[in-house]
Amino acid sequence: MKTLTILIPEGQNNLSSVIGPYKFFLKANKHYRSLGKEEIFRVQVAGVSGDSELYGGLFSIHPHASIRDIARTDVLIIPALAHENLEEVVKQNEEAVNWVLGQYRKGAEVASICTGAFLLAATGLLEGRSCSTHWNAAAKFREMFPGVNLQTDRLITDEYGIYTNGGAFSFLNLMLYLIEKYYDRSTAIVCAKVFQVDIDRNSQSPFTIFNGQKNHSDDVVLQAQAFLEKHLDAKVNMDELAGNLSVSRRNFDRRFLKATGNTPVEYQQRVKVEMAKKSLETGRKTVNEVMYETGYSDVKAFRDLFRRITGLSPQAYRNKYNKDVVDNVY
Template identity: 55%
Template sequence: MKHISILVPNGAILGSLEGTRQLFTQVNQFFAAKGAPPMFQVQLVGLSKATPLCGGRFTANTDALIDEIQKTDLIVIPALDGDLRVAVEKNRDFLPWITRHYQNGAEVASLCVGAFLLASTGLLNGRSCATHWMAANEFRQLFPEVNLVTEKIITDELGIYSSGGAFSYLNLILYLIEKYAGREIAVLSAKVFAIEIDRESQSPFTIFQGQKEHEDEPVKKAQEFIENNFQDRITIDQLAEMNALGRRNLERRFKKATSNTVAEYIQRVKIEAAKKNLEITQKNINEIMYDVGYSDTKAFRTIFKKITGLSPIEYRNKYNKVGAIA
């Protein structure tokens, strides 16, 4: 029987806490129905017996305190609410406990922005991690040693797992259920909880937010120019001259400040504008392509799919009910 420690941090988001508990305990019910022993021992583990959640609106009563857990097989870190830096500080006493159990053989999984607590242990340094796309810029600032993969829903590296944003944590729990209990039980769980199994990308849900939480004014000026003139042809030399910088100097500073190259940033801004048009207008694909500054249909569709994970038509069908019908 695998022991699962679902952490109850101060300020944990109730949904990821209870959803995780429900899925793992449901697996035990499936095994019981077949006359088999339970697969998991699931415990809520905290720093105190009663932990306030959602600004005090709810209280989670833990099964055990961290010092009472001698051995565990999987530690699950739920999403955190509010200011994430403050949330990590409030829950700092979990960090050495997580590290010690990982070093003793436990696996660790973070859900959504629970990645901030996991990354604070240092265990993610040099490894890949997913989190909510809205928190990507802040995560990169705080944890530059971590390889953040914003498009992924699940990462799995050396016994450390993470999930993308919000309810995509359910896909990580299904992934773990499949790993521990088999494909049949994972599919059954997906059907009972009406979860779309085997989702891999959160790119269709991502809204590009240019990283402007930096102090490099010439780079900010270049970003603003791109965002205001994305439909035109913009060159790196043009941006460099505008800011009285050398081309290579601008490219280096831009990448450092925004985590994107200049070319990537221009593409992301153009595609974000195209997405908005696909969501709210009935213009055809070619009209939208020209509006955002592309003239090569193949290039536009290739870049659009690379960034969103969907073709322009698939994106419209997903998010624009009127446009899809038309």
């Protein structure tokens, strides 16, 4: 029988991403037993320093073992970390980082949940590879690990025995993905039905909230961002905007990309789509009316852009999130 280990890092403060994997794999084992098959995994929880208290002592985790006593595991799951002070949490987990790296080198496959990707990235295993994490932690991740190909639209990444996933409870889809890989499709479907999780969901784009990346000190870029956000219904000429800010277009694009992670055009598109999303979620305006409000007049162009950023068409997005939706179409 193989061993699956759920790691409890120092400063762990996310209970759901520990309980979730534990219950999913126990259920998969139980299903296999009901079919007269042998269990695939012995599931264990391993800590760095004994018991862990979460949420101010409201809950606690009592690991089965210490990582120091585990010479080898076949699969290793890193749960989500607290979103606050991610840099500090990674620093205090040097022992866990080295242990994860050592296990991978011995042949273990490693999966990170949500912000657990920060601890995984600290091993260096994600350098030059694709990775996902919670969209709300993307800016911090890029700052700390610029050599990783972060893809926050992806719900799951799978490269060289390393798996990552997006944010919050999207880890349930990663569990189904792993169960299908290690058990079979029918077992994954059983788990999906028991835990009532939509199977085969592969994007977290519909759940992303674009707040604008303003955690930087480039005053020129901040002025440009403010201008773009104020003129959502206009088609802004970026050459003119750069000139008004007394910088060349090439320098403007370079500084904007460095500060925000987007080109000026991409930033404008994302701001417009975020405005459109809010209108579609709460209002009774038609998709065409929302399109015109955000400065677009070409239905196909607007639809293609909206789908590229959110993963859904404007009408599908509206149907999904607006409870008062009316049957107004293009």
